[in-house]
Amino acid sequence: MEKTKIQWTEATWNPWHGCKKVSPGCKFCYMYRDKDRYGQDPTMILKSKTMFGQPLKWKDPQLIFTCSWSDWFIEEADAWRNEAWEIIRKTPQHTYQILTKRPERIKDNLPDFFNELNNVWIGVSVESQEQVNRIAYLNDLDCITFASFEPLIGEINWDENMNKLDWSIIGGESGNDIGKFRYRPMELEWAEKLINASVKNNVKCFVKQLGTYQANILKLKDRHGGNIDEWEQKFQIRQFPDKKLGTINTTKGQLTLF
Template identity: 50%
Template sequence: MSKDTKIQWTDHTWNIARGCTKVDEDCKFCYMYRDANRYGYDAKAVIKTKTVFRLPLTIKEPSKIFVSSLTDVFHPDCDSFRDEMWDIIRKCPQHTFQILTKRPDRIKDHLPEDWGPGWDNVWLGTSIGSNKGMKRIYPLIETPAKVRFVSFEPIWERIDMNLDISTLIAIDWAIIGGESGNDTGKYRYRPCQIGWITEIADAITGVGNSVFIKQLGTHLSKEMKLKDRHGGDISEWPGYLQIREFPKGKEASNG
């Protein structure tokens, strides 16, 4: 199956809107802001998309679909059209929708009425790059969902994974990655260390859950003299880092 995205852990990216506002230092070098600067749009204005809003309805083959790379689905400015998003997801049970937010505290109040214990075709996740961002885990794991995941990306400091065992078990899937960016200009990158990646991976795999190491980031790519400037080519990594799993029981569901 062909992919329409460079994001390694999904098949398609579905942008219901473009634009967002930053929540903390994890957002410092946000790629959406970088793209906005390049293409000349207002990164802080959340605008509903037009031509791609109904994209999943046009994809016939069962696929993993990331919602949404250019906005945060649970941003307050998406409130007026989020129900339309849920309706499209409801009509596409053949797809798996991967929803990633930095506002997990808003999830519970903005789920569809028939959500129940979670929809089989929706994975709910939050994004964390630092210890300060770890607070986002708790509202996520308190939300009913068939799959909960954490994207530890971009990691820009060592994250303390000394969590309660029940918290670790509740993280069905962890995506891990260093930050990519430029050496000069406004949108740079912060260093990541191999040890930070392996500590997270060990904590998650240690409770029997799944890990997907997405990229090592620009700093490690330069340090290790890799060809891929983002450190995203798994074939260039040491064998112990070559882990790209999906949630247990979901590996062969589609894509």
């Protein structure tokens, strides 16, 4: 299994890797950073030779962030996606979290059997007010839907489409003080505003991290502000969607999803 330190999931699965930047949130992409470290071209979208069928080997239920090094709905993966959907259908014990910046491609690239699946969550990245329109593409999907407000690089106003979400993830940007892959500020007021709106509108909320900017200001031990024990209590909220999906025992503790 591909273990991960991402707080809102347990494992990652990358049937393909590589991506192309489409919005401001992509500026300091961690995949670009890591590919740069390995001397690889991050814009080359390639089918994985070793990881494509990995979930078939994982017998115990896992919460899986899907395509963490790409985008499930990226056009260059059209030839492989149906095969990947089949893997999801054959592994109902797992829960797949699919996060995209290409929501306009979602409904045209769902399998015919999508409504039979009970193990897929679909979300969109919304880093500032400019990307809020992505959320409307989740309307009427027969699955858990969510928005990842990370990296949160601008204040966001809650709207009626957000009321239809099952889950919101909030996080400041990670990065370095020098070099090509830095970080932008997330103001605590922006995060608090989204937390309060989520709670008010019965949308489960998960604060992932405060980000490197706030970690520096607050002199936190975790350099990216990901240790919940270091935060003010009003930010200490890590909920999961409560639709009936059972319980997943993970290395990060028991995630009760109903």
